Amino acid sequence: MRLSRFFLPLLKENPAEAQIVSHRLMLRTGMIRQQAAGIYAWLPLGLKVLRKVERIVEEEMARAGSIQLLMPTLQLADLWRESGRYEDYGQEMLRIKDRHDRDLLYGPTAEEAVTEVFRASVKSYKDLPLNLYQISWKFRDEQRPRFGVMRGREFLMKDAYSFDVDEASARKAYNRMFIAYLNTFSRMGLKAVPMRADTGPIGGDLSHEFIILADTGESAVFCHKDLVDMPAPGHDVDWNDLQGLVDQRTALYAATEEMHDEAAFGEVPEDKKLSARGIEVGHIFYFGEKYSKPMKATVNGPDGEVTVHMGSYGVGVSRLLGAIIEASHDEAGIIWPESVAPFDVAVINLRPGDEACDAACEKAYAALTAAGRDVLYNDTDERPGAKFASMDLIGIPWQLIIGPKGLAEGKVELKQRATGERQTALFDDVLNQLITGPKKIDA
Amino acid sequence: MRLSRFFLPLLKENPAEAQIVSHRLMLRTGMIRQQAAGIYAWLPLGLKVLRKVERIVEEEMARAGSIQLLMPTLQLADLWRESGRYEDYGQEMLRIKDRHDRDLLYGPTAEEAVTEVFRASVKSYKDLPLNLYQISWKFRDEQRPRFGVMRGREFLMKDAYSFDVDEASARKAYNRMFIAYLNTFSRMGLKAVPMRADTGPIGGDLSHEFIILADTGESAVFCHKDLVDMPAPGHDVDWNDLQGLVDQRTALYAATEEMHDEAAFGEVPEDKKLSARGIEVGHIFYFGEKYSKPMKATVNGPDGEVTVHMGSYGVGVSRLLGAIIEASHDEAGIIWPESVAPFDVAVINLRPGDEACDAACEKAYAALTAAGRDVLYNDTDERPGAKFASMDLIGIPWQLIIGPKGLAEGKVELKQRATGERQTALFDDVLNQLITGPKKIDA
Structure with missing residues (x-):
């Protein structure tokens, strides 16, 4: 993408309404723009990151055997009356009447909707286990929306739902999501700690929140320090027996x-005690027959009709962007982990109009794009200092800096955003390094 | 994807409520399920096609220079009061009050919202032309929702908005969308005819609808026959001067x-007259200052402040699935064009449990997947006839049929859904043919 043709409305000033750094940086970098309290437009830069976060979530859900569908944003109130949650849910539920005076609502979650899909389609225990998920916009009418996308009203959530023939099988489904979540967050550069959590309006008796530690977190959390740096299990696991991996993590104290x-x-040993603040980025629940029983979601088992056991599993997709920024920024701006960066490489032309600079930049832009890199070519007329500042602000992991002085010797500069390290080297060598995969600069 | 692990709830019976073939087939194939009148859940098969249609739209929009963003589903009523449309829009607008009694609405379109983003961010004519688009869920509270996704209430729309410094430049923006639309629909196997159209609640004085001819179309249309088979312009065009290509099409009579x-x-010569019924899949508008003037969307031009000229450009993304099915089906089910098929190839195991069949199917599944093909491996215990019927019903373009008799001679069968042609050949040859790109069977 050529910056001159992109839409990147950076703010020069720190917006007064933003109290936390992620909110401030998302506004300043033109990732989002508020349209109403807690309701944001995702501008192109923000949308690009959102899509990359979604892709990681999708890949890890697929790996764990979950199948993607998409339920509507608006749901019938009658479905929620079946489960008994319509009256219970309170003012956070946005209730709507259509032109025929039917009661609708903007889904804050979708246990009822997916249970309806399930009971209409699945008749036999042989079709279980089943895990269905969606990534979709939800609405919760927060009393006091704040912190940008961290506590918005319209937000993007991944919600998965598992259906099993009995509790033992449902626990396995729960474990698969538990492990998938650790891998998901780890791929985004986050250290997420699973903690015993309250089940709230979803219900059930087993629940874990996945928490990112951050001073700006909304809730107090308590855990054993070893959990924070415990590596994610990775993909080389036995998806049919994850109990050991789960036990290893739940054996240590961690609670909201x-x-x-x-x-x-x-x-917990004194030197291992950690009380901190945390940001919830995921929440998983096992709630057995809470919805399947009133909504009559049953299958024919080998010995007759069985009410299915369910769980649900949420990831705050839009909120994750805030959490990632809280965890990864400096004075100059955002430091995107490579996995979710809006662009992989920024090509910075220090003197647009100079024939050699333009040619080298075009060559780099074409070669990197052809190699599958997502490139932002800063081809604007701004002075170099402003270009460096804006590319640092939006946090592109690698900056390829091309100017007339270096080019005279066939050289360009490569800067790594995360470390600030700069390296001057032959143009083709740098290009090759970026094409074969950006790696840490060897000093 | 292994069918045994997929979620494909096929209906055995034709659903009584479906009056047109696309609605019937989308229900029967388990692509969608109605959740409320005109509100559908997209089950995994439907979502896969929807995503492929979206990708084509995105690619063609990018090619035409449009930048993707995402505005929220809910909008402030006050924005619509600024443009004067809030009272005008009538009962199709779903009006909502939040917990603080503020007036919101579920966006049926987003001229106001994007104008607000624009005026807050763009100050100089040097940042023009600008074209921003989103693919997002809209809501129109139809009096009588019908025909499945063809006239639903919650629907997926691509809406683009152009901003230009004057009318001449805005006409160029209009032309870019005009040509991009022809290419978009063509890639989906559709013959879309641009027709002069009424501007309705969007406004303006220049507008074209893109119409797919179909007996089940909702509106009567009239056009010169030559337009129907005129090929799409393709990508090798001069995006800065498309007037000739547009004139070539608008010179011939075509109107809704x-x-x-x-x-x-x-x-129109008698033998060239075509009066038919049509399905609207796209609609483009040039409306100048209709929104920018009341909403004060201006830029600093070389000679002072200028009110921008705007256009908007819609594609009915979810509706397109219905239109494609209306245009491409037979008695046995859907015939997906390869570009939007949910899977490229179905691998049909005629005798699961047979060692040779299982091994060959696994080999095919792995090899095709590794080659980037989207494969549905039908590994279920159904009898062969049922497998053939269901793979025909859901319309996978290529079916690789593997059974014990053929395998004994090292052979498998390849069937092309569109033509029904079958070819028996050596396993490795067929695999190679599918990997190097499914082509028409040479008889």
Whole structure:
């Protein structure tokens, strides 16, 4: 993408309404723009990151055997009356009447909707286990929306739902999501800690939140320090038996404020105790027959009709962008992990109009694009200092800086955003390095 | 994808509520399921096709220089009051009050929202021309939703918006969308005819609908026959001067019912007159200052402040699936064009459990997947006849049929869904043919 043809409305000033760094940086970099309280337009830069985060979530869900569908944003109130949640849900549910005076609502979650899809389609236990997920816009009418996408009203959520013939099988489904979540967040450069959590309006008796530690987190959390740096399990696992991997993590103390047990925490060795603040990026639930029973979601089992056991599994997709920025930024702006960066490489032309600079930049842009790199070619007339500042601000991992002085010796500069390290080398060598895969600069 | 692990709830019976073939087939193939009147869940098969249609739209929009963003589904009523459309829009607009009693609405289109983004961000004529688009869910509260996704209430639309410094430049933007649309629909196997159209609630004085001819179309259309088979312009065009290509198409008579001029149609040679029914899949508008003036979307021009000239450009993304099916089906089911098929190849195991069959199917599945083909491996216990019927029903373009008899001679069967042609050949040859790119069977 040529910057001159892109739409990147950067803000020069720090927006006054933004209290936390991710909100401030998302506004300043032109990733989002507020349209109403807690409702944002995703401008091109923000949308590009959102899509990359979605792709990672999709890949990890597929790996864990979940199948993607897409339910509508608006749901019938009658479905929620079947489960008994319509009256319970309170003011966070946006209730709507259509032209025929039918009660609709903007889905804050979709347990009822997916249970309806399930009961209409699945008749035999042989079709289980089944795990269905969607990535879709939800609405929760927060009393006081704040912190940008961290607590918005219209937000993008991945929600998966598992259907199993009995509790033992449902626990396996739960474990698959548990492990998939650790891998998902790890791929985004995040250290997510699974913590025992309250089940709230979803229900059930088993639940974990996945928490990113951050000073700006909304809730207090308590955990054993070893959990923070425990590596994600990765993909080389036995998806049919993950209990060991889950136990390894749940054996250590970790709980959100609502579930905190001061006595149990007291048993954690003093030097391993961590009380901190956290951002919830995922939440998984096992709730058995809570929805399947009132909504009559049953299958024919080998010994007669069985009510299915369900769980649900949420990832705050739009919120993740805020969490990633909270975890990865500096004074100059955002530092995107390569996996979710809006562009892989910025090509910075220090003197547009100079024949040699233009030719070298065009060559780099074409070669990197052909190699599958997502390139932002900064071809504008801004002065070099402004270009460096804006590319740092939006956090592109690699900056290829091309100017007339270096080119006279056949050289260009490569800067790594995360470390600030710069390297001057022959143009073709740098290009080759970026094409074969950006690696850490060898000093 | 292994069918045994996929979620493909086929209906055995024709659903009584479906009056047209696309609606019937989308329900029967488990692509969609109605959740409320005109509101559908997209089940995995439907979502896969929807995503492929989206990708084509995105690629063609990018080629025409449009930049993707994403505006929220819910909009502030106050924005629509600025343009004067809030009261005008009538009952098709779903009006909502939030917990603080603020007026929101579920966007049926987004001229106001994008104008707000524009005026907040763009200050100079040097940043023009600009074309921004989104693919997002819209809601129109149809009095009588019908025909499945063809006239739903919650639907997926691509809407683009152009901003230009004057009318001449805005006409160029209009032409770029005009040509991009022809290419877009052509890639989906559709023959779309651009027709002079009424501007309705969007406004302006220049507008074309892109119409697919189909007996089940909702509106009467009238055009010169030559337009129907005129090939799409393709990608090798001069995006800065498309007037000739547009003129070539607009010189011939083509109008929707609302714009029909019997006298002008009378001048079309008798043997070239076509009056038919059509499905609208795209609609483009040039409306100048209709929104930019009341909403004060201006830029600093070389000679002072200029109100921008705008156009908007819609594609009915979810509706396109219905249109494609209307245009491409037979008694046995859907015939997907390869560009939008949910899977490229179905591997049909005629005897699961047979060691040679299983091994050959696994080999084919792995090799085709590795080659980037989207494969549905029918590994279920159904009898062969049922497998053939269901793969025909869901319309996979290529069916690789592997059974014990053929395998004994090292042979498999390849069937092309569109033509019904079958070819028996050596396993490796067929595999190679599918890997190097499914081509028409040489008889």
